[in-house]
Amino acid sequence: MGWEIRLTDLERGGQTNRSFSQTTVRVGRHSENELVLQHNQISRVHLTLTKEGERYFAEDSSRNGSFLKRGKQWARLDGKTELQVPATIRVADWSIRVDYQAEEDWDKSVIIPAGHLVKRSESIMVFDLCESSRIASEDDHMAHHLKTRVQQLADPVLTEYGMRFFKGTGDGFLATFSSATRSVTAALELVNRIKYRNSRTTNPPIHYRISLHHGETWGISTGGQDIHGNDVNIAFRIEGVQKEAFPTALIEFPKMDRILCSKALIAEITQHEGNVFPSQTSEIGAASLKGIQDPTTIFQIHDRIDDSLRSPPA
Template sequence: MQASVRIGRAPENELQLKHNQISRIHLTLSKEGERYFAEDSSRNGSFVKIGEHWTRISGKVEIKPPATLRFADWLARVDYVVEEQWDQSVMIPAGRLGKHTEAILVFDLCDSSRIASEDDQMAYHMKQRLTQIADPVLAEFGVRFFKSTGDGFLATFPDATKALAATLELENRIQHRNRKTANAPIHYRLALHYGETWSISAGGQDIHGNDVNITFRIEGVQSEAFTNLEIELPRRDRILCSANLERELAKGALPSVHTEHCGAATLKGISEPVDIFLIRTGWTEQA
């Protein structure tokens, strides 16, 4: 049996790390029979911890699990799991998981890796300031679930109207902060979707599901994903939503917003094209 995992900046890797010190294909981990190997193909190097010291990996070297590897700001632990144990695992019936039909919000802080590489303190300040701005807004509009993603967050709301109201207020407060500070502006991408989420517990509360994945893909979508893009799509400082979310908004007390149809986008890992709208506000970046 031979298996491998590629780690790097390129999206086709099994593990993608977005950082300017990470090469497109930085490191490849492989298993050949009962032996494990790490092969470095980076410019800045990968390191394996031997005893109390870090040793740079040169080419392809054998590693002995459990092993600790380092590349840029990340540590990775390579461990051995007895294959037979997987046959004894128990799948939890879907009915025993917490299922919700709700509005999903994803926020991403743009250019955070570049900012961190230039000024770690500024990157830390921006993330702290974002937390200070976002926490009271999300609470005000009845957030049900919240999880930090490092460069942003994932949140859910019981209905689409509250999710949109929270999103618009969050954008408004961020932009007012940008106007008043001499520090670097907070640039962002926001995505809204409506669908099913499944609550699980794996070292802490989390949610999963295809609709969660769709929301993350909408957040990062760019012009190339559309077969027939109908508008100029801003790269950042924007709010995008799915057709599902827009349909839900039509059922409630709709805040005063202007939506523009972008078109159907092919999103990575999503089987069907997703219809996407731009929610244009006075803060929307001009493409």
């Protein structure tokens, strides 16, 4: 639980949902901010959101201003201003809807009005930044830097390939796509950008695990946006799977720096979407995943994309 932010790009369109567990969230151009916005009208630290006890504040430290919506009017923030959440703030070309979800004493998710459930068939991507705990124990600043760089690399790729839903997971993210083909090409493009970044820096490399699966998700609009369902659980289990889950693994596969996918995702691309799979794959085998009743057949996607098979951006 914590800050829930819906970022709307008013100039180019599109929305991104972000969740932050910490009580302070900085918004600005600098890479060390929790929410990074690149724009010539955005200051290095443009806006700071804080929770103090049961009160919520927004503090503007920019040159060009942040504007709080009050009724039908926009008022420029002057220093530290108390918020009545949910609130909407305008910075440069973005509208930021901010809310804060407090920890509940009981799980309200067990009682959800039927009208607030949205069922979709979509492709699910889970990304995990590996070794972040070890790096944080050695250099907390570097761990934060790597998480920020992952987000900076991922945001434009996910948007370009038609991301439908996004949620941060602390050390990574969960995203969905209406097209299975685009989910694969987005993953391959993200890996290309990570490799390019790793080759051009003296900082620790970004190590990753990416999983892709296609199935049904249930969207919950009550109290903020989220998705759930057995297929979401499968995607998370594929991300963390290791060789012990396979009674008989057909190939060796790496513990990290990999893209794994389900047989269901491949079938969606080749049978239902009628496309050629955008990269070479190798079957690993049927895995017994924790909390999943039936074995799941998993493939490794080799991260060399054939440009002639690349899916166009959304």
